[in-house]
Amino acid sequence: MKVISFCISFLIFSISMAGQNNASYSAGKIIESIIRQTASGTIPNTVDVIKVGDPKTPVTGIVTTMFATMDVLRKAVEMNCNLIIAHEPLFYNHLDETKQFENDPVFLEKKKFIDDNKLVIWRFHDYIHRLKPDAIDFGMAKKLGWEKYNPDKEFNRFLIPETTLRELLVELKRIFPKSTFNVVGDPDMKLSKVAFSAGAPGSSQHIRLLEDPTVDIVLAGEVPQWETYEYVRDAVSQNRKKAIIFLGHVTSEEPGMEYCAEWLKGFIKDLPVNFVASGPSYWTY
Amino acid sequence: MKVISFCISFLIFSISMAGQNNASYSAGKIIESIIRQTASGTIPNTVDVIKVGDPKTPVTGIVTTMFATMDVLRKAVEMNCNLIIAHEPLFYNHLDETKQFENDPVFLEKKKFIDDNKLVIWRFHDYIHRLKPDAIDFGMAKKLGWEKYNPDKEFNRFLIPETTLRELLVELKRIFPKSTFNVVGDPDMKLSKVAFSAGAPGSSQHIRLLEDPTVDIVLAGEVPQWETYEYVRDAVSQNRKKAIIFLGHVTSEEPGMEYCAEWLKGFIKDLPVNFVASGPSYWTY
Numbered sequence: 372m373k374v375i376s377f378c379i380s381f382l383i384f385s386i387s388m389a390g391q392n393n394a395s396y397s398a399g400k401i402i403e404s405i406i407r408q409t410a411s412g413t414i415p416n417t418v419d420v421i422k423v424g425d426p427k428t429p430v431t432g433i434v435t436t437m438f439a440t441m442d443v444l445r446k447a448v449e450m451n452c453n454l455i456i457a458h459e460p461l462f463y464n465h466l467d468e469t470k471q472f473e474n475d476p477v478f479l480e481k482k483k484f485i486d487d488n489k490l491v492i493w494r495f496h497d498y499i500h501r502l503k504p505d506a507i508d509f510g511m512a513k514k515l516g517w518e519k520y521n522p523d524k525e526f527n528r529f530l531i532p533e534t535t536l537r538e539l540l541v542e543l544k545r546i547f548p549k550s551t552f553n554v555v556g557d558p559d560m561k562l563s564k565v566a567f568s569a570g571a572p573g574s575s576q577h578i579r580l581l582e583d584p585t586v587d588i589v590l591a592g593e594v595p596q597w598e599t600y601e602y603v604r605d606a607v608s609q610n611r612k613k614a615i616i617f618l619g620h621v622t623s624e625e626p627g628m629e630y631c632a633e634w635l636k637g638f639i640k641d642l643p644v645n646f647v648a649s650g651p652s653y654w655t656y
Numbered sequence: 657m658k659v660i661s662f663c664i665s666f667l668i669f670s671i672s673m674a675g676q677n678n679a680s681y682s683a684g685k686i687i688e689s690i691i692r693q694t695a696s697g698t699i700p701n702t703v704d705v706i707k708v709g710d711p712k713t714p715v716t717g718i719v720t721t722m723f724a725t726m727d728v729l730r731k732a733v734e735m736n737c738n739l740i741i742a743h744e745p746l747f748y749n750h751l752d753e754t755k756q757f758e759n760d761p762v763f764l765e766k767k768k769f770i771d772d773n774k775l776v777i778w779r780f781h782d783y784i785h786r787l788k789p790d791a792i793d794f795g796m797a798k799k800l801g802w803e804k805y806n807p808d809k810e811f812n813r814f815l816i817p818e819t820t821l822r823e824l825l826v827e828l829k830r831i832f833p834k835s836t837f838n839v840v841g842d843p844d845m846k847l848s849k850v851a852f853s854a855g856a857p858g859s860s861q862h863i864r865l866l867e868d869p870t871v872d873i874v875l876a877g878e879v880p881q882w883e884t885y886e887y888v889r890d891a892v893s894q895n896r897k898k899a900i901i902f903l904g905h906v907t908s909e910e911p912g913m914e915y916c917a918e919w920l921k922g923f924i925k926d927l928p929v930n931f932v933a934s935g936p937s938y939w940t941y
Contacts, residue, residue: 438886441893463859463887471860475867477891540941551836553938571880574748575756582760595856596878596905600937601723602748606762608726617938620881652885653838653902655940656825 399426424491507627556614574598592623684711709776792912841899877908
């Protein structure tokens with residue numbers, strides 16, 4: 372069924388693009404087609420809207436990224452890409468509210484850079500998670516080389532060869548050398564059953580996973596420190612064989628946006644599509 | 657005025673305690689008196705309530721802490737203290753909702769430990785922040801040895817001798833050797849104007865501080881990574897001389913709960929009062 376729905380949506384996309392030359396692909400039309408490709412029903416009140424820019428803008432190239440930071444925007448301009456597809460907000464809050472920034476110099480300079488360069492910034496959050504499998508999960512599975520350890524093809528549960536928490540961290544650091552991980556758990560704990568929980572879904576999801584006897588450890592993005600952190604601290608103190616690694620929000624979802632570029636190239640053939648890493652926002656001391 | 661209000665509330669407390677011997681100080685009565693000592697008006701819908709335990713319990717001793725973790729509870733029992741005053745939630749969410757934990761083994765074991773040992777757990781969050789100055793801010797100022805750098809005696813703004821971000825981090829690590837700090841900023845940035853923003857007040861507060869030309873750097877607790885983190889990343893990328901250090905939630909408020917024990921000893925003379933550190937919930941790799 373998935374294959375059929377994929378073929379139908381690909382056909383619709385191909386038809387909708389037919390007869391256009393590259394220069395006439397507008398941002399709005401490309402975005403519509405990407406949403407169609409996810410095969411998701413319409414999501415009400417989605418945050419996946421154009422944050423800044425004119426949907427009629429003819430697209431010269433596409434950049435996918437985790438956050439459309441100042442650096443990412445500059446790189447996009449250098450690459451002559453004017454449609455930036457970011458997983459997360461542009462202006463520092465989930466709904467990209469900007470009223471409070473009317474006199475804020477950081478906001479004003481960023482907005483001016485976008486306007487001056489006639490960029491279009493679109494958020495691709497709710498719909499990319501609706502792909503089957505969730506493209507953010509699949510991107511992480513690919514990044515970790517764990518596709519083969521995935522029993523149910525959902526790519527958020529993995530049965531890996533038995534290792535310890537310490538050894539798993541060494542492997543994660545090899546893959547994400549710029550990231551620092553926050554860890555709750557005994558470094559000598561043996562584990563093989565891993566659940567992945569991208570981004571910031573809230574502690575209820577983490578705790579549900581940790582309650583599950585088929586989960587040893589959760590790889591998570593982030594959560595308020597008074598929530599899952601304290602739950603796992605208590606669990607460990609009660610000698611339960613449970614642990615959690617917070618990869619950081621960016622690290623947990625950026626591989627998904629890297630994979631997103633690859634996925635887009637599967638049906639956007641006539642425009643350059645590039646992934647640009649925003650990388651972790653912070654360093655640690 | 658502050659002195660007068662302090663004296664009046666101290667008098668009321670002394671009267672209310674008069675004629676009682678130690679053993680008859682109930683948890684409820686002590687809590688009422690502490691709230692009175694803050695000189696705050698009643699806070700509607702406060703989270704500062706007894707989370708578990710009988711308010712009639714005669715108190716044998718008091719422990720102040722940041723989180724009433726399993727380890728903190730065990731230490732309290734060893735010290736024969738049965739009233740635990742914690743700044744943050746007991747059960748992993750702001751309102752200490754427990755319905756979702758009815759079958760959760762971590763919750764059930766913690767609850768049983770509290771019941772078996774007849775402990776009383778009270779949250780002291782909203783009211784301690786109402787003290788003048790905010791006792792959490794004042795505790796941090798004391799911990800840093802920065803009381804002398806505080807121009808307005810509010811203890812959340814400091815004018816310290818000029819240093820660099822890197823040197824400031826070395827000093828913070830000396831004071832909090834078990835903590836890892838998340839930093840956004842240029843390590844060579846010179847700074848002297850520091851704002852302190854305890855806990856998790858939200859990015860609006862952080863950003864308002866960072867917009868202020870009388871602030872070089874914010875020392876904060878925690879915030880979602882799509883909020884202030886990205887704002888400061890963009891600010892730095894625009895060559896603005898701004899930075900933020902996230903101390904972690906526990907590290908940002910634990911000195912306040914250490915000071916809280918000292919403050920309580922000022923008017924609770926006949927019962928042992930001890931601070932027990934919960935310490936950071938996570939280690940980093």
